[in-house]
Amino acid sequence: MSFIQVDKPRPHVTRITLNRPERMNAMAFDVMVPLKEALEEVGFDNDTRVVILTGAGEGFCSGADLEDPGYLSIFDGLTMPGIARRAMRVLDDVIKAIHDMPQPVIGAINGAAIGGGFCLAMATDIRIASERAYFRAAGINNGLTAAELGLSYMLPRAIGSSRAFEIMLSGRDVSAEEADRIGLVSRVVSPEALLDECCQLAERISGxxxxxxxxxxxxxxxxxxxxxxxxxxxxxxxxxxxxxxxxxxxxxxxxxxxxxxxxxxxx
Incomplete structure (x- = not known):
């Protein structure tokens, strides 16, 4: 089973879908490595003018996979601190790949964007959310920092420092309605209208x-x-x-x- 699906719902528009719905599209390495490869490949597809990034099923991305994160050969011979540093670089490279794409990337936030999934959503250029979407900087809830994968850099620039501090330090959920009100997303639509709304915007940009x-x-x-x-x-x-x-x-x-x-x- 492929954990990343790539298709073209409209001319010049490529959709990249995290396809591990049974795990809420968690950021296991066998999801993130193919995601980075897909982003880089689509970035060089000159027929693609806009990219839509979304998740399959009920969630956008639930962040770190705590049950089955997977294993990469680049971890061979390393102790746990070394593995952690290599793992962080793999995830960092996904965020960088989104920023480096020549095409605008629209995040179609169809559901939960938690922890690293929140960071992944923030890396997109434009975010349109389903009414079912919500966001959580989960690291603080797990005894870690909420600052990861560029979130402490991108979030204050998107919504202002006071709101960003409060969201990251409280570890609370931010609903789609609140995300719309504070400028975290561009707009909120019904789940059924999400893809069409993203495609309409993508087609406008493509022109x-x-x-x-x-x-x-x-x-x-x-x-x-x-x-x-x-x-x-x-x-x-x-x-x-x-x-x-x-x-x-x-x-x-x-x-x-x-x-x-x-x-x-x-x-």
Whole structure:
């Protein structure tokens, strides 16, 4: 059985599904390693303009698999501390793979996003949640830190520091309704409408310039990490000039507006 499924529900839209529903798509290594490989492969699929990441069954991802985490050959010969460090790198690489994808990644949060699953959801560029979804920074409940896989970096930037501190230190559940209210997700829809809502957004994004979309994603993440607004504005300016001077996108947009039609971008 494949724990990762890849399909195309719409033209230019690729869906990657964590497919271990009996374990709430927990982050066992035999799920995470194929996930990283799928993300990297889809990233080089030039027909894919937008990616949707979701989970099979009732959950999005329940975080660490405490019953059957699996084993990798890279653990051979290591003591427990060494295995833990290798394991963390495997999981870190999944988050990095999402950020490194040229395509925007829409998280279709269909259910529970717990612990590492919360981190996985936060790594996506846009999050749309089912009414059944909820989020929990579970590490604190297990005698660990709630800060893992970039969560303490991404969450305060998404919802503000006070809310992020409270959610991470309390270990409580954040419902879909609250997640929508505080800006953790873009919107909440019924479970039946989740895929269609994500696909409609993906199709809209797919209609824009491929280069413009890819560079916008890159600059958005760079902006979150920028040392200063002024230095980031230089990057924005150079990127805008690059797209303006190396494509005919702007001219096509103006012409399409005059012709009262949708633009057709070639780059």
């Amino acid at each position: 824009f310039s491929q280069l413009g979309v890819e560079m916008t994603k890159q600059l958005m993440w760079a902006g979150l990490e920028a040392g200063s607004q002024q230095s980031h504005m230089h990057y924005e300016g150079h990127a805008q000039l690059f797209v303006r001077m190396t494509t005919q996108n702007f001219e096509e947009a103006i012409k399409a507006r005059k012709d009262k039609r949708s633009p057709v971008f070639k780059d």
